[in-house]
Amino acid sequence: MGGGIELVVLDMAGTTVRDDGLVEQSFDSALDAAGVRAGTAEHQRAQRYVWETMGQSKGEVFDALFPGEPDRARRANAVFERRYDELMAHSCEPIDGAEKAMSSLRDAGVRVCLTTGFARGTRDRLLERLGWRELVDLVVGVEDAGRGRPHPDMIQTAARHFGVVDPRRVAVAGDTGYDVLAGVRSGASVVAGVLTGAHDARALTERGATHVLESVADLPAVVQD
Incomplete structure (x- = not known):
């Protein structure tokens, strides 16, 4: 994976998990x-x-x-x-291509962290139903970080966990303007908005997205040489 990206931080509902309202x-x-x-x-x-x-x-x-x-x-x-x-x-299904994207990132040596605004109990049940416990390296919620989006705390908590000192070595992806704003505030070099959830391309771009993708399935290509 190029650009020295060491950590990818992904939102859950609407980004890696199909929301369907x-x-x-x-x-x-x-x-x-x-x-x-x-x-x-x-x-x-x-x-x-x-x-x-x-x-x-x-x-x-x-x-x-x-x-x-x-x-x-x-x-x-x-x-x-x-x-x-x-x-x-x-109704608990992954976004098409999300699991493959996360697996390919990890196979390339990039850490993958999921973040969510859900409470711990909801988050844990969602992970169990998806069978994702072994698919990702870390899951961070508001209880773990102190503040939720649009603050960058969850992203920064993940970076500290893995010893990633330079925020430019982090890529962030989410489907909402708050996901994007948190990524921008964290200093991540890649802040991708995806079109599989709540907000459209205009809303994501206005918040500062460096990329707007059809889905998280396209993210590995963005951070790859």
């Missing part, structure tokens, strides 16, 4: 449980905020939606996680 459906269930009724102006504002902040820690999203109401935010987050788990049990 599961995250948005789960947010709708959580909003309903929190008393935010569909069709109201409040619901529309909440949906817009959820879309704009895709990639951020889900707990942080609910804290922002319900400021000063920590119990309401926690209840909404619990409903989100429960509903996502239910949906995931019936």
Whole structure:
């Protein structure tokens, strides 16, 4: 792998894992449980905020939606996680070519880390259902790093774990503007936005993507000599 890339940091839902609207459906269930009724102006504002902040820690999203109401935010987050788990049990598939891409990167000596805004329990169940425990070198969540996207903490945590001192030796890929912004803030030399998830090419480019790819399957070619 060229450019001295030693570590690739990949988002999960929408980037390596097919989303098919599961995250948005789960947010709708959580909003309903929190008393935010569909069709109201409040619901529309909440949906817009959820879309704009895709990639951020889900707990942080609910804290922002319900400021000063920590119990309401926690209840909404619990409903989100429960509903996502239910949906995931019936629909949990990798993005086409994602597993091959991760395997080829590791075969070439590049470390592969997955990052996610999901809580630890949801993340672990997702990994088990996909059978990815042995496919990647590391998984980092918000609990491990301290702050979620758009902060670069999860990427930097992965880099420290593997002793990668120079951020230019890191490549990042994600499907949301927050994924891209976190990558830019980390100093990664490759920050790729992929078109298999929440945001379109314009949104990814506006946040500073160095590359816009059809999917993560195209990433190995970007970091290869």
